[in-house]
Amino acid sequence: MPVLLPTDILFLLMLLGLAALVAYTLRQEHLRRPWRSVIRSRSAMISLVILLVYLLIALLDSIRIPVSSNAHVNSTSAPIGEPVTLLDFGLGRIRDAQEKTYSAPLAVVAHAREMIRQADGREAWTYPRLQFGGRHLANPEQEHASDLIRRIALGLGAGIAGWALLTGFLALVLTRRRSDPMDFLRSAWRGETDLPWRAVLLALLLISLLAGVLVALCQAYHVFGTGKVGEDVLYQSLKSIRTGVLIGTLTTVATLPLALVLGILAGYYRGWVDDVIQYLYTTLNSVPGVLLIAAAMLVMQSYMARHEAEFASLATRADFRLLALCLILGMTSWTGLCRLLRAETLKLRELEYVQAARVLGVSQGMILFRHILPNLFHLVLISVALDFSSLVLAEAVLSYVNIGVDPTTESWGNMINGARLEMAREPVVWWSLASAFIFMFALVLPANLFADAVRDAFDPRRAE
Amino acid sequence: MTFAASTMETTASSPLLSVTDLRVAFRQGQDWVPAVAGVSFEVPKGGSFALVGESGSGKSVTALSVMRLLPQNGQLQGGRVSLNGTDVFSLAERDMSSIRGGKIGIVFQDPMTSLNPVLTIGRQIGETLVLHRGLKGAALRRRAMELLDQVGLPDPARHLDEYPHQLSGGMRQRAMIALALAGEPELLIADEPTTALDMTLQAQILELLRRLRKETGMALWLITHDFGTVAEVADRIAVMRAGVLVETSGPEFFDGPQHPYSRELLNAIPRLEACLQRESPVEAESAPAQAPPLLDVRDFRVYYPIRKGIFQRTVDQVRAVDGVSFQLERGETLALVGESGCGKTTLGKALLNLVPATSGEVRLDGVKITGQMGGARHEAQAGLQIVFQDPYSSMNPRMVVGNILEEGLRAQRLRTTPAERREKVEALLLAVGLPVSARGRYPHEFSGGQRQRLCIARALAVEPRLVICDEPTSALDVSVQAQVIRLLRELQDRHGLSYLFITHDLAVVSELADRVAVMHSGRIVETGKTRQVLFNPENDYTRRLLAALPKLHKSARTHF
Known part of the structure; x- marks a missing residue:
């Protein structure tokens, strides 16, 4: 039986909603048209592939199974009885591979020297061997490099094999009714297909090569090193994906109803409704966002302290705090979109088709729903796409000032926060920061590129 | 006479501007769509040349390519333009900027x-x-x-x-x-210089252009869709259609154009005499006097408050409609004529409660509709519909035509089953001369004229008795305009509709209206039978409007 935390449920519901939206879009010609121009763009398609990979990881990390049914995981890092996610299950090996403290990426020995009693009884001031990283090597000095090369080669091979399987599968699915899959692959290779399939396949190749190498290496090494208490940094970064994606998406979902309802009401009814809503968002806008978030998080923490019984386990507490952060971020970031929607509604309500509907006696609710809302949709889409990446970054900033997610939640913000001290060490511990940076960058850059493509396709000022 | 002949000779030897086989195409997706397909003409020194065509014929693109100001997606595909013997296309960009403004000046529409x-x-x-x-x-x-x-x-x-x-x-x-x-400049390009202006201003600007040409000796190249302006100003006229010149001729053009397309265009122009040939149905029948008029408007006022200061106190009012009274009989068309800002559009919208009225009384079919609120008002004015000016913004771009036409039926619960609604929508489409298959298409797939037909169909869906037409033809090309007017007349005969036709165009009025009300600064200054108002006006303002009308609309000079 899967165990679901509130954020898991919301995330899954959101994915379902997204799927429903996609299905609806496919049936509406006027919605399909701009999307066609989005998916014809090479950079947008590559970005989409990367974003889908991230989404998939986040999804795997949101489906929890109770630990008792799983003999594999009897680790020290998670308290007994806490359910683990499918991702944890898959990453069992590196999740359990604990070291004592820092170790560099792919290292076989620790980052710092220690007094070690050797086999012959003498004590030496040297780098101790790691418990997991390169344990199988008898003589690391000679075997390390060749072992790495062997594993990388193996990983590349596995990556190519996996990609070939995936490509074959894709070709079969895409040409199921029409033509020969080989023809499709040939024209894709020559770049003759309508959609940029060649770019997609190349992106997939790159991703599978990367994944192959990572999997091959992480069987015996800490690919991104280990952190302060010896946890694997790659595992941390992978777990952070869910936090980042969740904050990016759930927050957006939290802002939408407020921004839509208030923006449309203010723009359509004007008068005192407009005054009240404008007053509300100008006031909210004039309070520094960080202050508001810090205050709300403190209130939330004191609430959790008073209702300790309801937040018994570490996981529920961390989850509640994540959810609260999403909602609070949502509450403070709806004003921009609301303002935009209000202005657009002000313009739309004077348009002749809205007036014609009024003359025909169409009810106000119907006018809002059928005439105003669909014509605001492009604005919502553009701003959601653009906001996503800034929210992912906002999480990092907030965790850095300690008002972000729970310290026990893996997040890029927490990793960067931890790196504050690591950067001051000598020799410097750079891999936590680097790893968080790489993973975040690989999410935010495609998100931005995709958002640009969406804006180009939907923004009426850029049309044609 | 000798002087004229000698100038003719010099201009013939060296024209100021000569365009030879100009070709321009625009990129649309992967393809190049030709906009100008081999156009050649000359503008003599100090001469005046008019390029006439309907929208999309490529006339503005021709001017832009001569100035080398084509938009990003446009491409010059061939041809030669020489100004005073210099090849314009071979000049460097910096030399070009001394030509723009220095040798060629341009005046745009807006x-x-x-x-x-x-x-x-x-x-x-x-x-x-x-x-x-x-x-x-x-x-x-x-x-x-x-x-x-x-x-x-x-x-x-x-x-x-x-x-x-x-x-x-x-x-x-x-x-x-x-x-x-x-x-x-030696050449002034005027691209639709009067289209955005009121009738009286149009006449003044045309007069100004003519005077300036005489004073400065520059050549004038007029680009327009309006034959009226052409007849006033140009010595040479070229008619353009779909990127090619179909006919180039002198002022004798108006006595008998050669090309059938030019003839068609010229025929489509509404003329003041049109009303003389028509029998007004109201005149013919003379309805019984005791029945109340279909629309009875008494002392109608719409004021906009001017607010100032932090408390938004009302300091003054704009009297957009200032005490208007008129009646409209069944089956009658009343034209409300006036220049922009006279309050005619506000009046139309206020009748439909789209703009709140300040005071006054409106009765539709004897039932008072002013003073009623919400649902009651909607019910009371169900017989009142509107067709707007701009066919591009008057339909929701996210809805298919079938749904747009159905909307009124649903809202007023006229046809309850989908099959009934579908049947009605198809009947409406046929009635306005569109194929039944239009039902599943989006508004953007239709041309301006077709869209205006759809708007008329939408208004007719709820079976109104009175349709307010707010400049329904002024955004359309002349030939399309004539078709829409014909359609409106047909529908009136078939369904016994009445129209309140709001327009600034006196010539259109004469084609359609039984009676005319002339509006000026929020008041009606003259009302009467169309014939009487157009040919025997009593009010000074009406006379001024009529005087500003281009001659082409007035005279019956064209005999084919």
């Missing part, structure tokens, strides 16, 4: 967007003077003032320091012309 809103008129004219004439200081100001004076702007010293938004539409167009003249 004076609102072609002047920079954050610079004073004087600064903008000064810019050109510095660039092309090298003037400075007091001399610059004096010349700018002279120019404004030349284009007939009263009190030029004051307007020099004003911003574009402080000028009215007509004054702005004059300032725009002064700006074009500042470089003392």
Whole structure:
């Protein structure tokens, strides 16, 4: 039986909603048209592939199974009885591979020297061997490099094999009714297909090569090193994906109803409704966002302290705090979109088709729903796409000032926060920061590129 | 006579501008769509040339390519343009900028967007003077003032320091012309210079262009869709269609154009005499006097408050409609004529409660509809519908035509089952001359005229008794305009509709209206039978409007 935390449920519901939206879009010609121009763009398609990979990881990390049914995981890092996610299950090996403290990426020995009693009884001031990283090597000095090369080669091979399987599968699915899959692959290779399939396949190749190498290496090494208490940094970064994606998406979902309802009401009814809503968002806008978030998080923490019984386990507490952060971020970031929607509604309500509907006696609710809302949709889409990446970054900033997610939640913000001290060490511990940076960058850059493509396709000022 | 002959000779030997086999195409997706497909013509020194065509015929693109100002997705695909013997297309870009403004001046259609809103008129004219004439200081100001004076702007010293938004539409167009003249060009291109202006202003601007040509000796190249303006100004006329010139001729053009397309266009122009040939149905039948009129408007007023200060106190009011009374009988068409800003559109919207009315009484079929609120009002005015001016913004771009036409049926619960609604929608489409298959298509797939047909169908869906037509033809090309007018007349005969036809165009009025009400600054200044108002006006303002009408609309000069 899967165990679901509130954020898991919301995330899954959101994915379902997204799927429903996609299905609806496919049936509406006027919605399909701009999307066609989005998916014809090479950079947008590559970005989409990367974003889908991230989404998939986040999804795997949101489906929890109770630990008792799983003999594999009897680790020290998670308290007994806490359910683990499918991702944890898959990453069992590196999740359990604990070291004592820092170790560099792919290292076989620790980052710092220690007094070690050797086999012959003498004590030496040297780098101790790691418990997991390169344990199988008898003589690391000679075997390390060749072992790495062997594993990388193996990983590349596995990556190519996996990609070939995936490509074959894709070709079969895409040409199921029409033509020969080989023809499709040939024209894709020559770049003759309508959609940029060649770019997609190349992106997939790159991703599978990367994944192959990572999997091959992480069987015996800490690919991104280990952190302060010896946890694997790659595992941390992978777990952070869910936090980042969740904050990016759930927050957006939290802002939408407020921004839509208030923006449309203010723009359509004007008068005192407009005054009240404008007053509300100008006031909210004039309070520094960080202050508001810090205050709300403190209130939330004191609430959790008073209702300790309801937040018994570490996981529920961390989850509640994540959810609260999403909602609070949502509450403070709806004003921009609301303002935009209000202005657009002000313009739309004077348009002749809205007036014609009024003359025909169409009810106000119907006018809002059928005439105003669909014509605001492009604005919502553009701003959601653009906001996503800034929210992912906002999480990092907030965790850095300690008002972000729970310290026990893996997040890029927490990793960067931890790196504050690591950067001051000598020799410097750079891999936590680097790893968080790489993973975040690989999410935010495609998100931005995709958002640009969406804006180009939907923004009426850029049309044609 | 000898003088005329000699000028003819010199112009023939060396034209000011000669365009040979010009070809321009626009990129649409992967393809190049030709916009200008081999156009050749000449503009003699000091001559005037008119390029006439309907929208999309490529006339503006021709002008832009001569100026080398084609938009990003446009491409010159061939041809030669020479100005005073120099090949324009072989010039470097920096030499080109001395030609633009210096040798060729251009005036665009919309004076609102072609002047920079954050610079004073004087600064903008000064810019050109510095660039092309090298003037400075007091001399610059004096010349700018002279120019404004030349284009007939009263009190030029004051307007020099004003911003574009402080000028009215007509004054702005004059300032725009002064700006074009500042470089003392040899050729002035006027791209639809009067289309955005009111009738009386149109006449003034045309008169101004004619005078300026005489005074400065520059050549004038007029681009327009309106034969009326052409007849007033041009010596040579070329008719353009789908990127090619179908006919080029002299002023004898109006006595009998050669090409069937030109003839068709000229025939489509509405003429004042049209009303003389028609029998008004109301006149013929003379309805029984005791029945109340279909629409009875008494002392109707719409005031807009002007609010000032932090408390938004009402300090004054704009009297958009100021005590208007009129009646409209069944089956009758009443035209409400006036220039922009006279309150005619506000009146139409206020009748439908789209704009709140200040006072007055409106009765539809004897039932008072003013003073009722919400649902009751909707019910009371169910027999009242509207067709708007702009066929592009009057349909929701996210809905298919079938749903757009159904909307009224659903809202008023007229046809409850989908099958019934579908049947009605198909009947409506056929009634306005569109195929049944239009049901599943989006508005953007239709042309302007077709869209206007759809808007008419939408209004008819709820079976109204009175349709308010707010300038339904003024955004359309002449030939399409004629079709829409014909359709409106047909529908009136078939369904016994009444129209309140709001327009600025007196010629259209004569084609359609039984009676005319002339509106000026919120009041009706004259009402009467169409024939009487158009040919025997009593009011000075009406006379002024009629005088401003281009001659082509007035005279029956064309006999084919």
